[in-house]
Amino acid sequence: MNETEKNSLVEAAADVDVVVVGGGIAGLSGALTLARSRRSVLVVDSGEPRNAPASGVHGLLSRDGIAPGELLRAGRAEVTGYGARIVSDKVVAVRRDGERFVVATAGGRSYGARRLLVTTGLVDELPDVPGLRERWGRDVLHCPYCHGWEVRDAPIGVLADGPAAVHQALLFRQLSPDVTLFLHTADDPGEEQWEQLAARGISVVDGEVAALEVGDDDRLSAVRLSSGRRVPVRALVVAPRFEARSEVLAGLGPTAVEHPMGVGSYVESDASGFTGVAGVWVAGNVTELLGGVPAAAAAGVQAAAAINSDLVAADTDAAVALRKEERFLDAFSPDAEAAGCERALGNRRHGLDTLLRPGRPPGR
Known part of the structure; x- marks a missing residue:
């Protein structure tokens, strides 16, 4: 066994104050806050960021347009600069062992923690249209605030695969005068929605979408219907179903439930990210399905502050108990x-x- 392997075993055996499961923006923001509070922190990250296909992160003040990978690299450097550790691995199970948690990874390691912050994010379940997934995060989009400016004034299509399609069409109409709603497999809009679409000059195309066409410039060029008709577009808006990555919580109690808006599943929590299970917090898209990068960063900080306060209370209770015990022992010592x-x-x-x-x- 070499020195690196020995150090890894020592690290794995030692408990930390907090294990952060997931090293995206929410997880790194939480880790940074905890490390700056002089907490021992371990971040376990599988390296599967949801926004990896995107060319840039938008709406993040002072960092608008930064590449997702670059933002994560900068965040990791800041976190480790305060003494937190980051390991590249995937958490496969978490169990409670008395007052602590034991975190097991796919790499065969086990870490002990006093508290747990889960920031595993979500999975986007996309409509089953040939060619759509390959364009996801590039010119197949869902959020006008994340990517709308980049497709302004271009021909934009909206795929009606859920109840939010008309709302999405109206949002993107703010960004381009050329918006087309493809009814696809959805029911016809109601009378009020037809009125709204007509008033805003949004075209409506009936018929199922069969495929997407891409030009020689590797950009979306058209939507092809099952009838063979082609409708030129440069971007296609969809409404994925958002499924929280909550598997690691299975052994602790919290489970993903249906979101009130019908957009997917999420892990319920209070405003601080507390799940209601002692010692377990969540932050980011695993609990806030519709939040972007700025919201994820804020949620990570808020959860970290709550965790630190909880640890302060626990440390204080332990110190008070120890002090009482010492005074009791002093009173009944042989020399007393x-x-x-x-x-x-x-x-x-x-x-x-x-x-x-x-x-x-x-x-x-």
Whole structure:
């Protein structure tokens, strides 16, 4: 066994204050906050960021347009600069062992933690249209705030594969005068929605979408219907179903439930990310399906602050209990009786000296 392997075993055996499962923006933001609070932190990241296909991160003040990979590299450097550790591995199971958690990884390692922050994100379940997944995050989009500016004034198609399609079409109409709603397999819009689409000049195309066409410039060029009709577009908007990556929580209690808006599944939590299970917090898209990168960063910080406060309370309770125990043991130690007699004798002597001191009236 070489020195690196020995160090790895030592690291794996030692408990940390917090294990962060997932090293995206929410996880790194949480780790940074905890490390700056002088907590021992371990981040376990499988290297599968949801936004990897995107060319840039948008809406992040002072970093608008930064490549996702570059943002993560900068974040990792900041986190490790404060003493936190990051390991490239995948968490496959977490179990409770008394007051601590044991985190097992695909690489065969096991880590102990006092608290757990899960920031595993979500999986985008995309419509089953040939060629669509290959364009995801490039010119197949879902969020006007993440990618809308980049397709402004271009012909934009909206695939109606859910109840939010008309709303999406209206949002993207703010960015381009050329928006087409493809009804695909969805029901016809209601009368009020037809009125809205017509008022905003949004074209509506009936018929199922069969495939996407890509030009020689490796950019989306058209949507092809099952009838053979081609409709030129440079971007296609879809509404994925968002499924929280919650498998690691299975042994602890929290499970993914259906989102109230019907857009997917998520792990319920309070405003701080607390799941209701002692010691377990979540942050980012695993609990907030519709949040972008800025929201994920804020959620990571908020969860970290709550975790640190919880640890402060636990540390204080332990310190108070220890202090009481030490005082109790001191009172009943073998030397306690002798020490008590000596203190009593000293007090008597002090009182007698005071009483007999010249020039001092008795009782003063």
